[in-house]
Amino acid sequence: RKEVEQDPGPFNVPEGATVAFNCTYSNSASQSFFWYRQDCRKEPKLLMSVYSSGNEDGRFTAQLNRASQYISLLIRDSKLSDSATYLCVVNGGGSYIPTFGRGTSLIVHP
Amino acid sequence: GAVVSQHPSRVICKSGTSVKIECRSLDFQATTMFWYRQFPKQSLMLMATSNEGSKATYEQGVEKDKFLINHASLTLSTLTVTSAHPEDSSFYICSALGGAEAFFGQGTRLTVV
Numbered sequence: 001r002k003e004v005e006q007d008p009g010p011f012n013v014p015e016g017a018t019v020a021f022n023c024t025y026s027n028s029a030s031q032s033f034f035w036y037r038q039d040c041r042k043e044p045k046l047l048m049s050v051y052s053s054g055n056e057d058g059r060f061t062a063q064l065n066r067a068s069q070y071i072s073l074l075i076r077d078s079k080l081s082d083s084a085t086y087l088c089v090v091n092g093g094g095s096y097i098p099t100f101g102r103g104t105s106l107i108v109h110p
Numbered sequence: 111g112a113v114v115s116q117h118p119s120r121v122i123c124k125s126g127t128s129v130k131i132e133c134r135s136l137d138f139q140a141t142t143m144f145w146y147r148q149f150p151k152q153s154l155m156l157m158a159t160s161n162e163g164s165k166a167t168y169e170q171g172v173e174k175d176k177f178l179i180n181h182a183s184l185t186l187s188t189l190t191v192t193s194a195h196p197e198d199s200s201f202y203i204c205s206a207l208g209g210a211e212a213f214f215g216q217g218t219r220l221t222v223v
Contacts, residue, residue: 041219043214044154044214049211098205101153
């Protein structure tokens with residue numbers, strides 16, 4: 001089983017839709033969780049950290065479920081500019097090496 | 111926020127030559143940096159962990175004699191692809207931890223012809 005798993009998609013949604021991605025991790029001792037966004041041929045950029053209590057930033061909501069070992073990202077009112085690959089990153093659990101999921105591709109169409 | 115600068119952003123080289131990629135942390139000290147490689151439609155794959163003042167730790171399957179890593183200071187790590195071949199063509203990205211958050215360089219697109 002891979003350390004961090006994501007559905008690669010693509011998720012193809014119309015503007016204004018709500019879309020959710022999940023990411024599962026195998027190391028129960030993992031401590032830090034993040035969602036990064038990567039545009040084509042660009043470096044990943046931090047979208048948001050994921051806290052135990054969940055967190056929200058505008059149209060984006062991230063949640064952590066430690067019992068089931070997954071994190072989620074919810075995007076409301078999708079915009080064309082949200083089209084990108086969303087990477088789940090897990091850190092800690094004895095290692096400080098960020099471990100990436102393969103990313104979930106989102107395509108928002110008019 | 112913390113900034114990591116990677117250079118060059120794009121390089122085309124002939125098969126058999128060597129290419130050096132630099133990764134600098136601009137406003138913080140990074141005792142550890144990471145080098146990743148990303149092939150088209152694939153995830154970021156860790157190649158090696160670069161530790162300041164000591165030898166890098168390579169992931170399984172990554173040739174340490176081909177991908178030379180030097181981390182001589184707290185703000186600079188370099189990756190040299192030696193005797194590059196077309197199959198080495200990829201997107202290489204460095205990363206440094208600022209606290210628990212990973213900051214990335216802009217990436218280097220290497221094309222070996």
